[in-house]
Amino acid sequence: MSLKNINTVLATAVALLVISLGASYILTPETLAPGFGLPNWPAGDGGGFLIAKGSREIAMGLVLGILLVTGHRRALGWALLMEAVAPFGDMTTVLAHNGSVPTALGVHGLTATLMVVNGLLMMRETRKVAAAPATPALQPA
Numbered sequence: 587m588s589l590k591n592i593n594t595v596l597a598t599a600v601a602l603l604v605i606s607l608g609a610s611y612i613l614t615p616e617t618l619a620p621g622f623g624l625p626n627w628p629a630g631d632g633g634g635f636l637i638a639k640g641s642r643e644i645a646m647g648l649v650l651g652i653l654l655v656t657g658h659r660r661a662l663g664w665a666l667l668m669e670a671v672a673p674f675g676d677m678t679t680v681l682a683h684n685g686s687v688p689t690a691l692g693v694h695g696l697t698a699t700l701m702v703v704n705g706l707l708m709m710r711e712t713r714k715v716a717a718a719p720a721t722p723a724l725q726p727a
Contacts, residue, residue: 589711594654596704597662601650608643611636623680623689646672663708670701 610618615636619627627633646669653662677694680686 589707593659593704593708593711596700597650597654597666597708600666600701600704601647601654603647604643604650605647608640608645608647611640611643613640615640621689621693622676623685623693624683625685642672659708660712663705663712666701666705666708670698670705673697673701 607618615633619636649665650662650669653659653665673694677690677698680690680694
């Protein structure tokens with residue numbers, strides 16, 4: 587399997603996973619909220635956080651999907667690298683608020699790492715290799 591195929595499969599999986607998680611946070615937050623890793627969840631009007639998180643996830647997944655479908659692979663690599671900040675931030679939030687360390691590292695940290703690795707692989711795939719300089723033809727004097 588070529589590097590391009592591996593990158594495409596990974597990026598597709600990330601985009602679809604992020605979109606489906608976002609939709610789940612909006613449609614059925616009670617099923618995903620406990621797995622985020624925080625010890626306490628917002629009550630009452632604080633539940634709007636889950637819709638905000640879901641909206642963010644869907645937007646991130648759509649950016650990845652559009653770049654993938656349109657063939658903008660280098661931009662996709664950059665987007666994966668930059669969007670890895672979100673799960674890293676989620677991991678940091680869980681750790682900073684006495685949440686579940688296994689969830690922080692195993693869910694959020696692993697997601698951030700996967701996105702960074704996929705982004706770096708995408709950047710490697712799309713790097714421009716400098717062509718060797720052409721030798722000037724010898725001109726008769």
